[in-house]
Amino acid sequence: MIRIVGLDHLVLTVADIAQTLSFYSRVLGMTPQRFVSGGAERHALAFGSQKFNLHQSDHVLDSNVRHATPGSADLCLLTDTPITEVAEHLAACEVDVILGPVRRTGAVHPLLSVYFYDPDENLVEVSNALKN
Numbered sequence: 001m002i003r004i005v006g007l008d009h010l011v012l013t014v015a016d017i018a019q020t021l022s023f024y025s026r027v028l029g030m031t032p033q034r035f036v037s038g039g040a041e042r043h044a045l046a047f048g049s050q051k052f053n054l055h056q057s058d059h060v061l062d063s064n065v066r067h068a069t070p071g072s073a074d075l076c077l078l079t080d081t082p083i084t085e086v087a088e089h090l091a092a093c094e095v096d097v098i099l100g101p102v103r104r105t106g107a108v109h110p111l112l113s114v115y116f117y118d119p120d121e122n123l124v125e126v127s128n129a130l131k132n
Helices: 017-028 083-092
Strands: 009-014 031-037 040-047 050-056 074-078 099-105 110-117 123-129
Touching (some): 009 017, 017 040
Parallel strands (some): 009 050
Antiparallel strands (some): 031 040, 110 123
């Protein structure tokens, strides 16, 4: 049996890498990165000990990816920033909260979450872990 212990990265398919880098760094404080993989320059957004690698939808990076589609992700990100401050920051960044704050069930703890869309209409949930 395989035991998974964490997530290193995931790949977000996007329509415009520059727009995505700008949004996630401005709104969520992620750090843009450049790296080379397979001889090609790539872009990523780092946060904590994880990252999102970015794949521009009109440029094939990996022939094994069958359905690279912008806007198909549904992400939940944890923060220790109080969710009311998250909502205020989103408003200051002119990002519409589409739901929340609302209680949800997380992998380890109950969550208090707000939901919004990124530029590709991926659904982004930002949450505080609640201690029951």
